[in-house]
Amino acid sequence: MxxxxxxxxxxxxxxxxxxxxxxxxxxxxxxxxxxxxxxxxxxxxxxxxxxxxxxxxxxxxxxxxxxxxxxxxxxxxxxxxxxxxxxxxxxxxxxxxxxxxxxxxxxxxxxxxxxxAETGEYxxxxxxxxxxxxxxxxxxxxxxxxxxxxxxxxxxxxxxxxxxxxxxxxxxxxxxxxxxxxxxxxxxxxxxxxxxxxxxxxxxxxxxxxxxxxxxxxxxxxxxxxxxxxxxxxxxxxxxxxxxxVPITSIGLTHEAGTGRVSSGVPRLDTMMGGKGFYRASTVLVSGTAGSGKTSLAASFAHAASARGERCLWLAFEESASQIIRNMRSIGTDLEPAVRRGTLRFHAIRTTACGLEMHLAIMYKLLNQFKPRVVVVDPISDFARLGSNTEVKAMLTRLIDFFKMHQITALFTSLTEGGSVIESTEVGVSSLMDTWLLLRDVENGAERNRILHILKSRGMAHSNQVREFLLTDHGVELREVYVGPSGVLLTGSARGELEAQEGAQALVLEQEIEGKARALEYKRQAMEARIAALRAEFEVEQTEAAKTIGQDHTRASVLAGDRVQMGRLRQADAGATGRRPKQGGPR
Amino acid sequence: MKAKPKADSAAKDSTATSEESLAKPSKPRYRLRLYIAGMTPRSARALANIAEICEQYLKGRYDLQIIDLYQQPVLAAGDQIIAVPTLIKKLPPPLRQLIGDLSDREQVLIGLDLKPKK
The missing domain is CATH 3.40.50.300 (P-loop containing nucleotide triphosphate hydrolases)
Structure with a gap:
C-alpha cells in the first residue's frame, strides 16, 4: 500500500x-x-x-x-x-x-x-x-x-x-x-x-x-x-x-555511507578507481563535450548493473528508449535483453515537457514504483533551461538526497557546451557529486579522439592518469595515452603509430644488446686465449729460469770453496775471510 | 357553497361571468411544503405567517404540508433544504424556495407569484 x-x-x-x-x-x-x-x-x-x-x-x-x-x-x-x-x-x-x-x-x-427568496430569519x-x-x-x-x-x-x-x-x-x-x-x-x-x-x-x-x-x-x-x-x-x-x-526538502546529510562498490561496467575504469569501481550509493558525474561518449559510458554502467541483476532506471531527456538501445547496440552494448527482463527501465521525457518540480515529482514516483539500485540521468544539463541555476541545483540536490537515502548509485551525464570551461557543468552541480569523470575530445594529427580522466573521486585512491576512451564494437575501452615529444597528448592513430615505433625501437635495442653481448663474449674468449698463451710462455720461462738458478748455485759454492782454499794458502785470517767474502782478493 | 351566490350574481352579469371564467385557469392550485426543525419560536412564526397568507390569498386552493426535519431527516435532501424554515412552492411552477420565517410579507407574496415583482 x-x-x-x-x-x-x-x-x-x-x-x-x-x-x-x-x-x-x-x-x-x-x-x-x-x-x-x-x-x-x-x-x-x-x-x-x-x-x-x-x-x-x-x-x-x-x-x-x-x-x-x-x-x-x-x-x-x-x-x-x-x-x-x-x-x-x-x-x-x-x-x-x-x-x-x-x-x-x-x-x-x-x-x-x-x-x-429570503423572507425572514433562518x-x-x-x-x-x-x-x-x-x-x-x-x-x-x-x-x-x-x-x-x-x-x-x-x-x-x-x-x-x-x-x-x-x-x-x-x-x-x-x-x-x-x-x-x-x-x-x-x-x-x-x-x-x-x-x-x-x-x-x-x-x-x-x-x-x-x-x-x-x-x-x-x-x-x-x-x-x-x-x-x-x-x-x-x-x-x-x-x-x-x-x-513530493515530500523531500533537504532532509539533511544523515545518510549512511557504505563501503560497497559498484562496477562502472568498464574494467579498466574500475582499475583506475582502486580496482573496484564506484562506491555504492555515490553520485557520479560524467561531463563532456558533445559526442564525447557520455551516453555510451552510461550504457556500460547500466548494462553492468543489469548483468548483476540489479534494477536500473534510465531517465532519458534527449533520446527515446529505442534510440538509445539502437545506438548502444552499435558499440556492442545490447540493452534490450535487460529491458525485456525488466531489470532496466527507460523513462524518456523532454525536459521541456513540464516544470522542474513536476520533473522531480515524476522521478520520485518512478523511483518509488520501480525501486532501482542504479539510476542513469542523461543528461542533467538540459534542466538548465527550466530555471535559474539555484533552482536547478536545489532540485538536483533533493534528487540526490533521495538517491543517497535509498542507497541508489546514480550516474549523471552533463553536456559541456563548446567554448565553455571544460571543468564546469551547466548547472554547477559538481560539488554535489562524489565522482567526476571528465570526457573530452583532443584533436591532433587530423583526428578527434576521446580521452577520459577522473577529476575527483571522494574517499578512494584513484588514478591521476589520462586514458584514451575508445568506443569499440565490444563496448567501451580505455587505453594508455602517450605524451609526444612536444608535450602533446598522442591518441588514436598517432598513439598507434607511436606504439609501432616503440615496438620497432625495442626490437632494435634488443638486437643491439644481443650484439654487444656477443662482442663481449668474443673479447672474453680472446682474452682467455691470450691468458693461456702467456701462461704457457711463462711456464717455459720458469723451467728455463730454474735450470739457470741451479747452475748459478753450483758455481757460487765452487767459488766459495776456491776462496777458502786460497786464504788458507795466503795465511789469511779465517775470520776476515769470512767477513768479507765478496771482496774477494783486494788486489 | 360560498361560491353559489357568486355564480348566481355572475349569471346576472354576463361580463362578470366571462371575466371569472377567464380568470379561473390563472388561479391555479398551490402545493406548498413548509420544512421546519422542531417547534422553535421561529418555526411557530413561520407556521403562523404561512397560515395567514394562505387564508388571505389562496383560500380553498392550496395544500400545505408541514415537515419537521427532526422527525423525517431523510426528506431534507429531496427538496434540497439547507435552511430552516423553508417554504417550498412545488406548484404552480416555477419551483421556489422561500427561506426564513416568512415575516417579510412582501417577499413572500412575490415569491408565491401573488404579487408582481417590482
Missing part, C-alpha cells in the same frame, strides 16, 4: 503525546503532515479554481474508505453526484461501487439563487440535518464539504451564514469526524469569505503556478495546530493514480 511506503523520510518524528492523526493515504501528504490530518477536526483546503482541491478531498475519502476502513461523506456544493462519479471514473475511482458498498455517500447540495439547520443523517447512515468518520462557500452566492445574509458556518465546524468537531472543507482562494485572504477564521486547526493551501509556460502544482501547509509539519511548498502531481506529493 502506498501510504506506508516511504516511512523513512518522515519529516517530523511523532512527539510523545502526539496529536491523533487520520492518515490520508495520499502519497507524500502523510509525510509532510507528519502522519495525516488532525483526527476528528476540520481542515481547510484552499486554493484557486482548478488546482486540485476536490480531487485531494475525494482521494482522502476514497483512501480512507478503502485503506483505513473509514467511510466518508462527500458533500458537494458545485458538482452533482453524477458529474463527480464521471469525473473520478477517469481517475480510476469507482465512486458508485463505493456508494453501493456503503463506504461513501455523495450528497449534492444544490443552491439556485433564482429559486431562493438558520442552516437543514444542512446540519442532511449532513448528520448521511453521516449516521454509514457511520462516516470522514467528511468533505466541497466548495461550501457556494452558500454565500445563494444566500445574501452573510451575518447568518458566518455564524452558521462557525456553528457547523464546531458541530463537525463534536461529531468527531475528520473533515476537509474546501474553499476558493480569495483576493485578500486564503478564502473568499474568510473561512480560515473558523477552521483554525489545519490549513492547507494548493497553488497552481505557471512559469515559463509550464505549470507546477504546489501544496503548502499554512498552519497545523499542535503538530510539526513541513513548511515549504511541495510540488505535487495529478495523474492516473491520483495525487502524489
Amino acid at each position: 502506498k501510504h506506508d511506503k516511504p516511512k523513512k523520510i518522515r519529516l517530523a518524528p511523532p512527539a510523545a503525546p502526539s496529536l491523533p492523526k487520520a492518515p490520508t493515504g495520499i502519497q507524500g501528504l502523510d509525510e509532510v503532515t507528519g502522519g495525516g490530518l488532525p483526527q476528528g477536526r476540520p481542515t481547510l483546503l484552499c486554493g484557486s479554481p482548478g488546482c486540485g482541491k476536490t480531487l485531494l478531498a475525494m482521494e482522502f475519502l476514497v483512501r480512507g474508505a478503502v485503506n483505513f476502513g473509514e467511510p466518508g461523506v462527500f458533500m458537494a456544493f458545485e458538482e452533482n453526484t453524477e458529474e463527480l462519479a464521471t469525473n473520478f471514473a477517469s481517475l480510476g475511482y469507482d465512486l458508485k461501487a463505493l456508494v453501493a458498498q456503503k463506504k461513501l455517500v455523495l450528497e449534492f447540495v444544490h443552491i439556485e439563487r433564482s429559486e431562493i 438558520d442552516l439547520e437543514g444542512l446540519f440535518i442532511r449532513l448528520g443523517q448521511k453521516i449516521d447512515s454509514i457511520g462516516a468518520k470522514r467528511v468533505v464539504l466541497d466548495a461550501v462557500e457556494a452558500l454565500f452566492s445563494g444566500l445574501s445574509n452573510t451575518a447568518i451564514l458566518r455564524a452558521e458556518l462557525r456553528r457547523l465546524f464546531c458541530w463537525l468537531k463534536e461529531k468527531g469526524v475528520t473533515a476537509i472543507i474546501t474553499g476558493d482562494r480569495g483576493e485578500t485572504g486564503l478564502t473568499r469569505h474568510g473561512l480560515e477564521e473558523y477552521v483554525a486547526d489545519c490549513v492547507i493551501l494548493l497553488d497552481h503556478r505557471v512559469e515559463g509556460q509550464m505549470a507546477t502544482r504546489l501544496l503548502r501547509i499554512v498552519k497545523y495546530r499542535g503538530s510539526a509539519h513541513g513548511t515549504r511548498e511541495f510540488p505535487f502531481l495529478i495523474d492516473e493514480d491520483g495525487i502524489s506529493i
